[in-house]
Amino acid sequence: MFPRNSWYVAAMSHELVDGGVLARTVCNLPLALFRKSDGTLGVVIDQCPHRLYPLSKGTVVDDGLRCGYHGLVFGTDGICREIPSQTEIPARACVRSFPVREAHGLVWIWPGDAALAQSAPLPAFDTGPGYQAGLDFTCLEPSATWGVAGPHHIAINANYMLAVDNLLDLTHTAFVHAATFDNAGVLDSERTIKALGDRQLVDFFGFKNSMSAPLRTGYMLDDAVPLFDNYLETYWYAPGIMILVHGAVAQGGDRETDGAIVLNTNIITPATETSCHYFWAQSVYRNRGEGKVRDLWDVMTRAAFAEDEETLRNQQANLEAFGSASLDDDVALVLKADKAIVLARRIVSRLTKLEA
């Protein structure tokens, strides 16, 4: 169960070179993504209507995607352009195609009702002044303002909401990421969770004046600095998009000019009920440290996300060992730290039910 009337990231632009074809499953739909030599993208169900061969095994030609079995060609609209063994093209010679858009280096597709896609804008958070301007995903584009590492793709063998849960309750960083972030401070932070509109949450973490060595290094905060201002704000957009904004500056300094500010974009797309795609990037405001902060966070987060991947895989496997495919929204033991999870799951359930 997933909300299907939503834009989902199915791929990163660089995965689809001109003439490239990619098989990818999104919301339980096996899809063939392809890019024509003119740069146009097509997304169709990965099943030829002739003998049901996977179209993703085909090749791109001028007119579209040619099936690898008997050579039928389908345009980006899914309509058959050519049947090599005969001249007439029957009306039923077509395959379902999906709305697709490309923005900020990402390929977004709409797996639901295509009629609703046209008027639906791509997801984006409200932006503000300074570093907040990057919240509309422009932070993913390398520029004078943003030093960017990524995007990267991780295949995770877990229901996508487990990965969303993971990001919505960062108390796990004290345990899962003890070896990387070592961030016990998150356990006794003061959290303020706000809903924005009908499918967004923001979670502000207030920290006591303490920070782990890896974080200090990441923010280029001198060991001698006794007092500092550090912050973490997480922005969630249903069902699977999150930007974590975090940073630190020595007390009395100016966030914008002196501190290190990192936007960590996380985009989680359901593959099947028990697997998901995880796209992520690190964007460093004003590329602080001339790439040094960006590279430190890229390396540290890559290690941390490998820990998350293992955690989520263990969790999913354990759900299956006990006979269920996914974690119920109303699991028995709900802690205070789960508040954002509870709110988010309620929103996703509502979106899913609306489509039922």
Place this chain on the structure above:
Amino acid sequence: MFPRNSWYVAAMSHELVDGGVLARTVCNLPLALFRKSDGTLGVVIDQCPHRLYPLSKGTVVDDGLRCGYHGLVFGTDGICREIPSQTEIPARACVRSFPVREAHGLVWIWPGDAALAQSAPLPAFDTGPGYQAGLDFTCLEPSATWGVAGPHHIAINANYMLAVDNLLDLTHTAFVHAATFDNAGVLDSERTIKALGDRQLVDFFGFKNSMSAPLRTGYMLDDAVPLFDNYLETYWYAPGIMILVHGAVAQGGDRETDGAIVLNTNIITPATETSCHYFWAQSVYRNRGEGKVRDLWDVMTRAAFAEDEETLRNQQANLEAFGSASLDDDVALVLKADKAIVLARRIVSRLTKLEA
């Protein structure tokens, strides 16, 4: 679903040396095939009636097949000959055995009602003069008349009818075998399909005067020859036997004496619903070129059948990805090139329903 009252090739003779045992699944029946030291063949259900151990893990003794767990011995008739730990042999100490015949280097078994097997002849096509005399499978036996490569065995992870479809619509050779046969000529050939009796089809392909370089080489047709006579006739016998007769001769030449004539025997036997056995051989009439034509076609076809294996595996996996185990006979988009497939599947469905 398969017609079971039919002779199927379960193995090649050379797979069963004297004293040899072979596990093989045919029509969803796990079987143990064995050959006694006197050359006699036995085929029994691969399950000892005692503690249900696989008999194919046993050893051949003078009286039959000895179970590897507690040593019971079963004859080729499936009746128990010996129980090492006691003297009496209870009546129920027997295992289902199957009619078996050996001909032309192949082991044929009858997985259905044994009472019907005795009067049922082994499959064979009508023969004619010259090279057509080989259509009764004598072309599989090396002789002055036939240069033979094979038989070979390929295990294919696809429903057997997908493999039959593949052979019944050779337009796929233009795409699947572009790198091997490169035979685009098949796309605009004139085809004449005839039913013979109630379980055979013949498909004659009329070609325009064009031929790919690999085929020319295979037929030993000089590049300088501008006009030629080439032909392809395919003989199908329900459910899974096909001989493809093909060849070429320079215009004005004599097929029998100057041209290269190849009989490609293909025998497809269902294993499970999602896998099959593929036995194939190349027979070259009068061993044209003293083995050269035979070897060229053996090598080229081996490469092409690896392409088919991959294609069929992809197709089967895609059916399963979309939730079905096999391709329905009434798939939505039927092309003109599918005419033989439609006729053949109708015949096989009728044979299967007759047994239901």
Place this chain on the structure above:
Amino acid sequence: MFPRNSWYVAAMSHELVDGGVLARTVCNLPLALFRKSDGTLGVVIDQCPHRLYPLSKGTVVDDGLRCGYHGLVFGTDGICREIPSQTEIPARACVRSFPVREAHGLVWIWPGDAALAQSAPLPAFDTGPGYQAGLDFTCLEPSATWGVAGPHHIAINANYMLAVDNLLDLTHTAFVHAATFDNAGVLDSERTIKALGDRQLVDFFGFKNSMSAPLRTGYMLDDAVPLFDNYLETYWYAPGIMILVHGAVAQGGDRETDGAIVLNTNIITPATETSCHYFWAQSVYRNRGEGKVRDLWDVMTRAAFAEDEETLRNQQANLEAFGSASLDDDVALVLKADKAIVLARRIVSRLTKLEA
């Protein structure tokens, strides 16, 4: 289906060092076993009540087992001791724990109704004078009386009753272990089977005066000795515990002082319906031959149990190939040699039904 109100061996003591955690499935229950630094053992369901993470991926702390995801700590009683992100501990913050005892180097757990465990003694056979004193499992503890090899653990992909059957019908040794024990004598032995109480069987084997070379070597019986007294007694305790007592002495010699006497302990614990744990050891009375007999039997039995493992795996796979998960108690062909199997399965069925 297994009787759950029984003590089962879940692990060997040496598998759980101080601070160690072990994942093990017993009677279809995925469990986390752990040992605190004070040596105390805990056994809990391998699923954190918070977000259902496997507790076996956690770490042992002073108070118990800490979950690896968000750090909750559970005591050996399954009650939560600590929630790092909050101070109150809700009542439902607990996980099912299981009675556990440790004896003779083995960890015994009670997967059924915990209320019944307290008054239930650990399994043990009646002991007698001399070597029979070891039948209460004290033979597993190395001492002046016992030379011990093991215990060892084998994971077997077969229903546990198939492994029990295997031990209850030793006629298989003539075939499965032809290369190791070569013990055809078992085929025409005279067997006397007696039930003791409501969950024990004893099976006495009377042999003719013959013995294979490997057994002779194992018992240190000189090749020149023409006549000897050899014996085999098997003690079974429902559902999966067996001690095989066997030995030999030259005719006229004294069993206690001159002969080699071996107690082979076998403890079979259900994992899932299609897999089990096999714990085994060799105990040699008075450590005959100063460790030589012990080592000979350890090596020979290790090889033989690899043969059993393969046999049981083949048998289980064949049951599944034919569509069933386990062997019915009323399999069609029952031989005389199956008498103990029939009696034992009747007892286990009764125990299982009692709990239904």
